[in-house]
Structures are given as structure tokens and as C-alpha cells.
Amino acid sequence: MTVPTDEADISELSEAADEEFLVDVRGLKVHFPIKRGIVFDRTVGYVYAVDGMDLRIRRGETYGLVGESGCGKSTFGRALLQLEPTTAGEVYFAGTDLAALKGEELRRQRRHMQMVFQDPLGSLDPRQTVEQLLLEGMRAHGLTKTQDAHARLTDLLRAVGLPSSALSKYPHEFSGGQRQRVGIARALSVDPQLIVADEPVSALDVSVQAQVINLLEDLQEEFGLTYLVIAHDLAVVRHISDRVGVMYLGALVEEAQADDMYASPLHPYSRALMSAVPVPDPVVEDSREQILLVGDLPSPANPPSGCRFHTRCPWRQPTRCDTERPELRTVDIEGAPDSHRVACHFAEAIARGELARHDVTAVATDPSRAADDGGEDFFGPASVAEAL
Numbered sequence: 001m002t003v004p005t006d007e008a009d010i011s012e013l014s015e016a017a018d019e020e021f022l023v024d025v026r027g028l029k030v031h032f033p034i035k036r037g038i039v040f041d042r043t044v045g046y047v048y049a050v051d052g053m054d055l056r057i058r059r060g061e062t063y064g065l066v067g068e069s070g071c072g073k074s075t076f077g078r079a080l081l082q083l084e085p086t087t088a089g090e091v092y093f094a095g096t097d098l099a100a101l102k103g104e105e106l107r108r109q110r111r112h113m114q115m116v117f118q119d120p121l122g123s124l125d126p127r128q129t130v131e132q133l134l135l136e137g138m139r140a141h142g143l144t145k146t147q148d149a150h151a152r153l154t155d156l157l158r159a160v161g162l163p164s165s166a167l168s169k170y171p172h173e174f175s176g177g178q179r180q181r182v183g184i185a186r187a188l189s190v191d192p193q194l195i196v197a198d199e200p201v202s203a204l205d206v207s208v209q210a211q212v213i214n215l216l217e218d219l220q221e222e223f224g225l226t227y228l229v230i231a232h233d234l235a236v237v238r239h240i241s242d243r244v245g246v247m248y249l250g251a252l253v254e255e256a257q258a259d260d261m262y263a264s265p266l267h268p269y270s271r272a273l274m275s276a277v278p279v280p281d282p283v284v285e286d287s288r289e290q291i292l293l294v295g296d297l298p299s300p301a302n303p304p305s306g307c308r309f310h311t312r313c314p315w316r317q318p319t320r321c322d323t324e325r326p327e328l329r330t331v332d333i334e335g336a337p338d339s340h341r342v343a344c345h346f347a348e349a350i351a352r353g354e355l356a357r358h359d360v361t362a363v364a365t366d367p368s369r370a371a372d373d374g375g376e377d378f379f380g381p382a383s384v385a386e387a388l
């Protein structure tokens with residue numbers, strides 16, 4: 001391997017990276033000020049919703065982002081699309097730093113990145129027909145001028161598996177699954193490259209979830225899309241993802257190829273999440289390691305020092321875990337691929353069985369948490385089983 005020595009080499013390297021990675025997020029932070037006072041003019045602290053995210057997504061890849069509710073997944077997805085003001089860091093999309101764009105330039109880039117939401121009823125204007133909903137975005141980006149709009153609408157509906165009679169209907173006239181198809185058609189209507197799907201099937205019946213997941217997969221193939229799929233349900237992400245990232249209190253704690261992540265999670269938090277996912281084989285189910293997460297997710301307004309997971313970690317070691325925040329690094333385990341990265345000081349020792357697990361006692365819930373709850377699906381799960 002050659003190490004770049006001068007600037008020309010470095011810029012060549014980053015150009016090559018642009019080709020491969022559609023999304024390149026570096027050191028992203030989104031801190032929400034907590035305001036107090038009669039006219040909310042005093043900032044008394046911050047919610048560290050996203051606090052140092054590094055994440056890259058290849059062209060055509062599906063990246064699954066998982067973690068308990070409240071750990072910052074939605075805020076990250078929104079910040080990626082510049083729908084939240086970023087406190088620090090860079091978001092490169094196809095090589096362009098979005099944070100540096102404003103007004104018209106940003107609007108033009110936005111066309112290439114669309115969002116699919118958990119609750120299509122909440123995100124679709126109830127007074128607009130499907131035709132109006134679909135035309136709205138196309139018009140905003142000048143797509144109705146250049147081509148036969150009606151043919152495009154019919155194509156879009158076909159792509160998402162809805163009859164063309166759907167055009168004259170209103171959102172409330174559809175079932176949940178159909179409505180999500182409308183939401184997906186709307187995202188597709190502007191011909192995007194990236195789709196951020198935030199809990200795309202969480203509001204749907206289990207029987208319908210698989211259909212929508214399959215649809216997303218088909219559309220990816222047909223239109224060459226790149227996906228960021230956000231979910232608290234690990235089972236959803238497993239099927240569709242090429243790579244999976246596990247997020248805890250504002251940052252990634254582990255990242256790996258999906259198979260690798262589910263077969264051998266290395267971070268204690270990922271181990272706990274994975275151990276709560278039911279395995280169909282009863283023999284495997286009975287024999288495998290169960291790790292219960294104790295206590296609630298700590299408040300992102302007052303995150304623990306050092307490793308943010310140390311307050312709930314059954315392998316916590318004094319005192320390094322309490323004081324030194326671990327970086328996301330390639331694991332040093334024989335046979336583990338370079339793509340497997342983990343933010344735990346002791347991941348290797350835990351994997352080798354050198355560290356004993358100890359009991360974690362629940363820490364009292366921080367009563368201030370209720371006050372800074374701004375997330376739509378924020379709750380304090382008593383255990384991971386409940387959260388999943």
C-alpha cells in the first residue's frame with residue numbers, strides 16, 4: 001500500500017472515494033439547545049442528539065442504522081438531508097459538502113435525496129389527491145416541463161404496485177401499506193439517488209412489512225438507488241441491509257457487513273441488541289447467550305463520560321471505560337474482516353472470553369428526561385426486549 005505524501009495524491013484519493021461513496025459524513029454533531037426563561041431566551045444546556053457520527057454509504061448500497069429509540073437515528077437522517085441545522089462536521093453528497101450550500105444550490109441538491117417516513121398519514125397532506133401529491137415535488141424541481149407528466153405518474157404508480165385509479169384518491173382512502181407505497185412514489189417522483197427511509201415499516205402490520213421491504217429492494221434494483229434505512233427493529237434491517245451500523249447516544253458503536261454483524265456482534269451494546277432478536281431455531285435459541293440491557297437509555301442532554309455505554313455495560317472495566325471515549329476502529333481479531341469496526345476498548349478481550357461479565361444495577365431514571373423529549377418516538381424502554 002502506498003501512503004499519500006503530497007497534496008496531489010491526497011486529492012486523487014478523495015476523488016476516488018467520491019466515486020465509490022455517495023454519502024460521506026464526517027464528525028457530524030447536532031446539538032439542540034435547551035431553552036428556559038419566560039421567553040425561552042436562556043440556553044441552559046444541550047441535547048447531544050448526534051455527537052460525532054462518521055458514516056459512509058457506497059453507491060447502490062443499503063446501509064441499516066439501528067439502535068434504541070432516542071439514540072439519535074432520526075436526527076442523523078434529517079441532518080444528512082440538511083433538514084436539521086448541524087452543529088459541526090461535514091456531510092458530503094456525491095463529493096459536495098452540503099453544509100456549505102445555501103438557497104437554490106441546496107434546493108437543487110435536495111432533489112437527489114428524499115425521505116420516506118414512518119407514518120405516511122402524518123407526512124402526506126390529507127387534502128391533496130395522490131396526483132397532486134406526486135406532481136407537487138416534480139413541479140418544484142421543474143420535472144413536469146421536460147416530460148409527459150401523466151406518463152410519469154402512471155409509471156410511478158406501476159413501480160410501487162398501485163393501480164392508476166389511485167391518482168384521484170386521498171391518503172385516508174388507502175390502507176397503511178398502500179399509503180406507504182404512496183409515500184415511496186412521492187419520494188421517487190423527483191428521481192432521487194439517495195432515499196433515507198426512517199422506520200419505513202414500523203407503523204405497519206407485520207404481514208405488510210415484508211411486502212414493503214421487498215418493494216424497496218425491487219425499486220433499488222430498478223432505479224439504482226442508494227438507501228439509508230433507519231429502524232429500531234433489527235429484524236427489518238437484517239434482510240435489506242448490506243452493512244449495518246449500531247448507534248448509541250449520538251454515535252456509532254459498531255459497523256459491519258450485515259451477516260457479520262448478526263453472526264458476531266462485538267460491542268457489548270450490539271451483543272445485547274442481537275441477543276434480544278428471536279432465532280427461529282429452538283435449539284440455537286435455548287443455547288445462545290442472553291444479555292439483558294439494564295436501565296434506561298441515559299439522557300442525551302447529560303451523556304455519561306468516557307464510553308457512553310459504560311453505565312449499562314456488563315463488561316465495564318475500571319477506570320478506562322469511565323474516562324476515555326473509545327474510537328470506532330477496525331477490530332483486531334483473527335478472521336474478522338477490515339470492514340468490521342467497533343468502539344469498545346475491550347472488544348477483543350471480550351470476544352476471547354477473557355473478561356468476566358458482571359451484574360449491572362439499574363441507575364435511577366433521570367427525571368429531566370421527560371422535559372427534553374422532542375422525538376416523535378421517544379420512550380424509555382425498561383429493557384431491549386421491550387424496545388424491539
Ligand SMILES: Nc1ncnc2c1ncn2[C@@H]1O[C@H](COP(=O)(O)OP(=O)(O)O)[C@@H](O)[C@H]1O
Nearest residue numbers: 032047049069070071072073074075373374375
Ligand atoms: N428538535 C429537537 N429539539 C430538542 N431535542 C430533540 C429534537 N429532536 C430530537 N430531539 C432529542 O434528540 C434525541 C434523539 O432523538 P431522535 O433522533 O428522534 O432519536 P431516534 O430516532 O433514535 O429515536 C432525543 O433525546 C430527542 O428527544
Ligand SMILES: [Mg+2]
Nearest residue numbers: 073074075377
Ligand atoms: Mg426516530
